[in-house]
Amino acid sequence: MTEHLSWTPDLTARSGARYRAIADALAADIDAGRLPEGTRLPTHRALAQALEVTVGTVTRAYTEAERRGLVEATVGRGTFVRPHKATTADWMRPGSPPRNDPHSALSLEDCGAENVEPQGPIDLSVNYPARTFLAGALQPGLAGLDGDIGRLTALAGYQPSVGRPEHRAAGARWIAQFGLPAQADDIVPVHGTQGGLTAVLHALDRPGDALLVEELTWPGVHYIARQHGIRLITVASDAEGMRPDALAEAARRSGARTAYLVPTLHNPSNITMPDARRDALIETARAENLMLVEDDIYGFLAETPPAPLAARDPERAVYVTSLSKCVAPSLRIGFIKAPASLVPRIAQAVAADTLMVSALLLEIAMKLIDSGQAQAAARAQREEAAARQRIARRLLPLQEPAGADSSFHAWLQLPEGWRASSFTAEARAHGVAVTSGTAFRADGTDPGAVRLCLSAVPERAQLEQGLTIIADLLARRPEAAMPMV
Numbered sequence: 254m255t256e257h258l259s260w261t262p263d264l265t266a267r268s269g270a271r272y273r274a275i276a277d278a279l280a281a282d283i284d285a286g287r288l289p290e291g292t293r294l295p296t297h298r299a300l301a302q303a304l305e306v307t308v309g310t311v312t313r314a315y316t317e318a319e320r321r322g323l324v325e326a327t328v329g330r331g332t333f334v335r336p337h338k339a340t341t342a343d344w345m346r347p348g349s350p351p352r353n354d355p356h357s358a359l360s361l362e363d364c365g366a367e368n369v370e371p372q373g374p375i376d377l378s379v380n381y382p383a384r385t386f387l388a389g390a391l392q393p394g395l396a397g398l399d400g401d402i403g404r405l406t407a408l409a410g411y412q413p414s415v416g417r418p419e420h421r422a423a424g425a426r427w428i429a430q431f432g433l434p435a436q437a438d439d440i441v442p443v444h445g446t447q448g449g450l451t452a453v454l455h456a457l458d459r460p461g462d463a464l465l466v467e468e469l470t471w472p473g474v475h476y477i478a479r480q481h482g483i484r485l486i487t488v489a490s491d492a493e494g495m496r497p498d499a500l501a502e503a504a505r506r507s508g509a510r511t512a513y514l515v516p517t518l519h520n521p522s523n524i525t526m527p528d529a530r531r532d533a534l535i536e537t538a539r540a541e542n543l544m545l546v547e548d549d550i551y552g553f554l555a556e557t558p559p560a561p562l563a564a565r566d567p568e569r570a571v572y573v574t575s576l577s578k579c580v581a582p583s584l585r586i587g588f589i590k591a592p593a594s595l596v597p598r599i600a601q602a603v604a605a606d607t608l609m610v611s612a613l614l615l616e617i618a619m620k621l622i623d624s625g626q627a628q629a630a631a632r633a634q635r636e637e638a639a640a641r642q643r644i645a646r647r648l649l650p651l652q653e654p655a656g657a658d659s660s661f662h663a664w665l666q667l668p669e670g671w672r673a674s675s676f677t678a679e680a681r682a683h684g685v686a687v688t689s690g691t692a693f694r695a696d697g698t699d700p701g702a703v704r705l706c707l708s709a710v711p712e713r714a715q716l717e718q719g720l721t722i723i724a725d726l727l728a729r730r731p732e733a734a735m736p737m738v
């Protein structure tokens with residue numbers, strides 16, 4: 254008698270090893286709610302027959318699914334879907350990604366931004382904080398909003414574009430932890446670091462102006478520059494980050510008045526600029542009359558980060574950070590600390606863009622900061638990131654710079670012969686999404702490396718699986734991956 258199959262995977266769009274394709278299809282169907290907890294999967298033999306594969310392949314697929322925690326097998330009874338954990342579908346229900354600009358080398362997907370759809374079964378392409386902690390990190394702040402109708406009434410209306418004094422003060426307290434003393438009056442709350450960078454660059458630069466950037470740059474800044482008609486000028490970097498002599502030369506040549514840098518746990522290189530380099534860059538900024546825009550979004554991940562640029566000369570650097578990576582991306586709360594003379598212009602840019610930052614979200618952020626829960630969430634992220642870095646360093650020949658032991662990402666230099674784009678495509682064909690290094694170059698050229706986001710997948714086991722696939726690819730000659738014609 255033919256067994257009625259409780260589940261038959263659709264493998265048509267899945268390439269790569271069959272057993273893995275079956276396990277991936279199983280994960281996807283569980284994610285999508287098509288396979289409720291407790292479902293008994295078909296016997297190995299029946300599924301093998303239906304899919305026209307060997308029984309060994311199905312056995313391997315079920316073993317893989319068991320290893321991922323998707324199913325459990327009981328001798329004599331069969332294989333059953335386990336109670337669901339948070340999976341891809343839970344954390345990344347898609348909003349439609351914006352349309353790409355067809356005239357540009359970069360798309361928003363390249364930015365690794367958080368509004369992209371999941372790219373594959375193992376997505377290491379988005380610099381996500383560990384998702385296990387996000388809901389728990391937000392909950393106390395959300396709960397704290399309840400109840401006080403007077404307070405809610407105050408928050409419910411339009412607010413000054415520079416923010417309410419108490420929210421600005423909370424921002425100052427948050428920033429002070431990272432070695433940057435701040436007063437409420439120096440702070441402008443913004444929607445995420447991206448909102449902050451947009452406001453600062455709009456306040457400082459006019460269309461046609463030049464912005465000096467590192468050789469590898471967070472693509473969100475490429476995006477702002479493109480939208481705003483700002484020219485990006487690349488400044489040579491070395492193992493310590495942007496080179497002061499190259500900065501001076503580029504400033505003179507281009508007439509730029511602004512430079513953008515990520516001095517701590519740079520995305521994607523992971524370089525943390527040492528103290529002396531920071532001091533030298535400040536010296537150059539003074540000599541060349543430059544304003545430095547300092548993005549410190551990853552500073553909380555560093556054990557003992559050097560003092561920010563803005564702490565070295567508060568008149569020469571505008572500091573931007575957010576709670577996106579330590580509390581939750583969707584909180585969309587960040588803070589700018591700027592020289593007092595620039596605060597009104599930055600507030601005007603916020604007003605032009607969104608009128609104001611949501612006071613409700615700021616209230617949640619303030620409660621989390623003042624209760625110490627934001628700091629606890631940051632600690633949890635740091636510890637998880639460190640565990641994932643250890644996994645990555647065990648599985649891959651990484652050459653990460655000093656101080657990157659708890660970074661969310663790794664910057665993988667490819668062996669001779671690989672191009673970043675062909676390696677990215679090959680990894681993708683094997684079910685792993687990584688970010689091509691080309692996304693970080695303003696001119697789209699190939700740095701011969703890819704970025705791996707280690708915290709993006711929900712489970713460490715999935716990370717191991719993805720990195721094992723990457724390690725296998727690294728061991729192959731690139732030619733083997735090329736089509737014959």
Ligand SMILES: Cc1ncc(COP(=O)(O)O)c(C=O)c1O
Pocket residue numbers: 365366380444445446447448471473515520548550574575576577578582587
């Ligand atoms: C260097 C850098 N800056 C800014 C951002 C955007 O952060 P937010 O979500 O706070 O807007 C990111 C996000 O990955 C980033 O890597």
